[in-house]
Amino acid sequence: MPYWLMKSEPDEFSIANLQQLGTGRWDGVRNYQARNFLRNMIEGDLFFFYHSSCAVPGIAGIGKITRSAYQDPTALDPDSPYYDAKATTSKNPWDAVDVGFVERFSVTLTLPQLKAQPALSQMPLVKKGSRLSVMPVTETEWQAVLSLL
Template sequence: MAYWLMKSEPTVFGIEHLQQRDVALWDGVRNYQARNFLRQMKKGDMAFFYHSNCKVPGIVGLMMIEREGYDDPTQFDPHHAYFDPKSSLAKPRWTGVDVRFVEKFQDTLSLNTLRAMPELADLPLVRQGNRLSLMPVSDQQWQVIWAHCKR
């Protein structure tokens, strides 16, 4: 089983949305590096839910990969914000996964706190200027983060 961290803007799709829906498609990833990670995800993998572009960016909860990578349907829909005219049913470009809500933490584990953990120095999230929207988390990194999550 592998571990991941996945970013989303809470005004677009936050942990509360996932909590309400229980299972949701993680769509809209339009970056090849991130897409390739999506394709590596396996059912049962665990992922931290990270809120970005908000007042207190940080880890807010836990989810599980429910369904492995399949064609992100939004790429085909010309009326959708995530539409990609260069993609087609014959040659789809983008992948989504289904994620299942597991829990919401009592407090946000803020980016500032994460940056203060020396064990996370190699995590792309804490590096300056990083824009990768989802990334693998090593076993050791996971343990360190998990120990700080208020449950």
Template sequence: MPYWLMKSEPDELSIHDLQRLGETRWDGVRNYQARNFLRSMQAGDEFFFYHSSCPEPGIAGIAAISRTAYTDPSALDPHSHYFDAKASAEKNPWSAVDVRFVEAFARVIPLAELKQQSALLELPLVQRGSRLSVMPVNAEQWAAILALR
């Protein structure tokens, strides 16, 4: 089963918000490579939920894909922060997935700690200049991160 890491700003959606909701739509991805990763996800795939752009960025828990990729409705909503004026009902290049809560970690695993792990050197998250919001995680990286919680 493939593993993933997906980033969200906690004031937009945090692991605790997802815990309260149980399930929600993951939308607003506006990078083609990240979108393609969303499109390759299968129901049941698990991902690390990463809090970004906040005082303590890091991995906050685990969630899972509950519905595979579909057209992202936020791209068509002029009131949405993720509105894309170039998108239309007939031609919307963006995708969303539905996700469900699995686990909130007792602590956020900080990015600085992740960068110190030799098993994670190839993880795009810890590489200089990488800003992807959705990325694959291999089984070795998944296990290394789980061991840190």
């Protein structure tokens, strides 16, 4: 699947940060289903960058995968908030991907805007109780989101 949506709290890592850096590591994912989605990403895949847990949650831009999944080093770092005491260098269950900046939207596409779109009704993001930080996006959903800009 070539399209994804990835959530980050903007005070942790935002689309503005990615724009400034150009590239970065997407790490700290500690949900097995979200981790499995990371493992399915390949270099060149595009993703919507979603700002969560903030004043205006929503899609703030687009990024791309620049390196497919590899062991997340934050799981092994005791000083990291994402440290996993059970992880070892030979058995680290957590993955990260590298991402690159593509586009920052002039406006954030808010969750209420997204929920109001019939073409997005099956998107995991808009379903009640969906809290995954990484999820697939279909071609139809991708185009429906872009049509809101």
